Amino acid sequence: MQSPRPSGLKPLGSTTGRFRRWWNHGDLPFRAAIALAGILVLVIVLAIGRELWAHSILPRGKFGLAFLTTSTWDPVRQEFGALPFIIGTIETSVLALLMAIPAGIGVAIFLAELAPDWLRSPLGTLIELLAAVPSVVFGLWGLFVFIPDIVKPLGDTLHSAFSFVPLFDGPVYGPSRLAASMILAIMILPTITAVTRDVFLALPRTQSEAAFALGATRWEMIARVLVPQSLSGILGAVILGLGRALGETIAVTMVIGNNPDLSASLLHPGYTMASLIANEFSEATNEMYVQALIEIGLVLFVITLLLNMIARLLVWRVARRFAGGTA
């Protein structure tokens, strides 16, 4: 923002004088510096895309789009197809969402509408702390505690009850797609809860008060007014959770079993894009192998980038729609 020069003042004559005045005032260099820092954020996002693109030129030239649709991953014969990993990533993330969405929305309703004041903030903090537990600790706990105590017994039960369903067919493994999905569900629950709760709290109270005035019970108000009104914001929360699930690396690598078979069973070990990169990157011995892994990174980057842009636009739209209405 240029400050208008007071009309009565003439610029100082000498060039050095003008420079000193400009420099001592100091707004221009300061603005240039902070603008540079701001632009750097944009540059980093673009640079990540550029680097991934530039470092995956070999497999793109050799396989083209077949990279995305073939399922052979053979570093020795230099054949790379990403299909099992793309499917594994999408399958585990969607399953995690199916578990985390109802739970996340339920917790958000409790936090925004029902919890007594003394409970609201400690409970919110605890759930936010769950999001702060490092991924590698989730993985450690998942591998040695959650899988033997919960996932394996659950898998045995599902297998004996529903073995005719392909999803629960075959031998029951501990580390499996089911284990990865369940860990992911726990990890993305705080994300979905926090964003949904904020959307609920941002809504104007008039609609819910009107519902109460018409005689609605609390639940009817929630189910027919609060949730429908927040739908696009909840969708944003879900997409943010999906983005986190798709990119989650270490915890998944530790509990999914890392097996590229294309089997339909959830009880079978699987593989995701992120866990493949984590497992094989530092062992990749030749340029084509490294670049194939970076191309997988590129696919993951594009997917999460698009999802995040959509989610942000949705959440922003809700915030803007109700910006004036909360007072």
Place this chain on the structure above:
Amino acid sequence: MSDRPTISIRTVPSHLGRRRLVNTIMLGITGALAVAAVIPLVWIVAHVAAEGARFISPTFFTDVPKPVGVSGGGIGNAIVGSAIVVGIACVIAVPVGIAAAIYSYDNATRPLGIVIRFSTDVLSGIPSIIMGIFAYAVVVVPQGHFSALSGGFALAVIMLPIVLRTAEEMLNLVPRSLREGALALGAPRWRTSLRVLLPAAMSGVVTGIMLGISRVAGEAAPMIFTAFGNPFYAADITQPMATLPHTIFVYAISPYKDLHDKAWTTALVLIVLVLGLNLAARLFTRWRLKKMGWK
């Protein structure tokens, strides 16, 4: 009560009893879910504390790893390594994050301000393993080998949007009158920003930095192909370096019971640091905001 209308609610077929029952059941479910959501946290913390405490000793914090089967050995190298790598991340991310936050705050409604805010949101959603590849491409490849510097760079990119967003939110909480007062007294904008607004928002900015540190200190994924790991004490940031999360990962997926035990103890150290810092940051902000009467 005699002046109430005499129409009884029972004359209307309102199914009030059933509606009340549904209400109670559904509200009960949300409450149960809220309790259930806390269980994993309690379970993880309790288990890590119980398993980890068995092998903790003073030398665990100072020794370097010993070969499997040899008793003793610690994670001193990983503690120092984590501190150095996270330190590098702070040196890069904090000044850039704060400067960009001031720009974004000053220009919230301008196109470039909006683009920057959007980029920040997008950046915070990019998986950390991608940041690892980015650091690999930008630092490791030109340098020719893994290094603490590349690890710090990857963590800086993860930390930047956290610092930036918290700082901007805190600047927005500072009363406009402070800014207007400073400008009315003839202070240039840069002085207003650096000497009035930033100090007023400083506690929040510090919170953002603490949250950022607690997030990146637990990142194992990008370390695999940046800082990599090193079984000895290292201070040269151009060389590979061990970090706590990467150590846990390597120990946990190894086949040795001995290393699994060390993974739990390392996890205890990490979780105390990360959750402690995170909780401290949250409580500090709440206390500060209450004291300042801004919330």
